[in-house]
Amino acid sequence: MKRLTGLAGVTATGVLDGGEPASGITRGLRVYFVADDGLRPVPRPGPPLKDLATVVKHLMAGPTEVEQRAGLTTLVRGGSYEVTGKGAEIDVQITRVVFDGGGSDELVSGQLVCTLARAQSQLVPGIRPDEVRVTLGNQGPFTCADFRKN
Structure with a gap:
C-alpha cells in the first residue's frame, strides 16, 4: 500500500475514535402497516405534520405499490372518525370506519x-x-x- 505524504495543509494523525453510534428517536412521520409478521413502521417523508386527522388519512391511503409488493397492507379503509390529542393523550371517536375483514381487531x-x-x-x-x-x-x-411482538 502506498502512503501519501506531504499533502499541503494535511497533518498526519493517529487513529481517531468516531464516538458512539447515533441513537434516539428518529424524526418524521411513520405509518404502521400490516405485514405477515405483524405491524411494520414505514416512513412518510414530506412537509411537517400539522394534525392527527392527516395521519389517519395517510394510514387509510395504504401502502404504495412497492410496499404492497413487499407484503404490506392496511386494514383501515375509510369512514368517519374524530381524532383529538392533548399532551400524551389521544382520543379517537370512530363512527363509520370501514375495516378490512381479513385482519384481526x-x-x-x-x-x-x-x-x-x-x-x-x-x-x-x-x-x-x-x-x-x-x-x-x-x-x-x-x-x-401493547401491540408489538416481543
Missing part, C-alpha cells in the same frame, strides 16, 4: 395506536411515542407497546 387497533402515537410525538415537543396513550372509542387507553 388487534392489528387494526395497533395500526391506529402506533401511527397516532408516533405522530403525536412529532406534534408535541418533549413527548416520546412510547409515552402516548390512545383511547379508541370506549377501549383503552393503549400504547404502541
Whole structure:
C-alpha cells in the first residue's frame, strides 16, 4: 500500500475514535402497516405534520405499490372518525370506519395506536411515542407497546 505524504495543509494523525453510534428517536412521520409478521413502521417523508386527522388519512391511503409488493397492507379503509390529542393523550371517536375483514381487531387497533402515537410525538415537543396513550372509542387507553411482538 502506498502512503501519501506531504499533502499541503494535511497533518498526519493517529487513529481517531468516531464516538458512539447515533441513537434516539428518529424524526418524521411513520405509518404502521400490516405485514405477515405483524405491524411494520414505514416512513412518510414530506412537509411537517400539522394534525392527527392527516395521519389517519395517510394510514387509510395504504401502502404504495412497492410496499404492497413487499407484503404490506392496511386494514383501515375509510369512514368517519374524530381524532383529538392533548399532551400524551389521544382520543379517537370512530363512527363509520370501514375495516378490512381479513385482519384481526388487534392489528387494526395497533395500526391506529402506533401511527397516532408516533405522530403525536412529532406534534408535541418533549413527548416520546412510547409515552402516548390512545383511547379508541370506549377501549383503552393503549400504547404502541401493547401491540408489538416481543
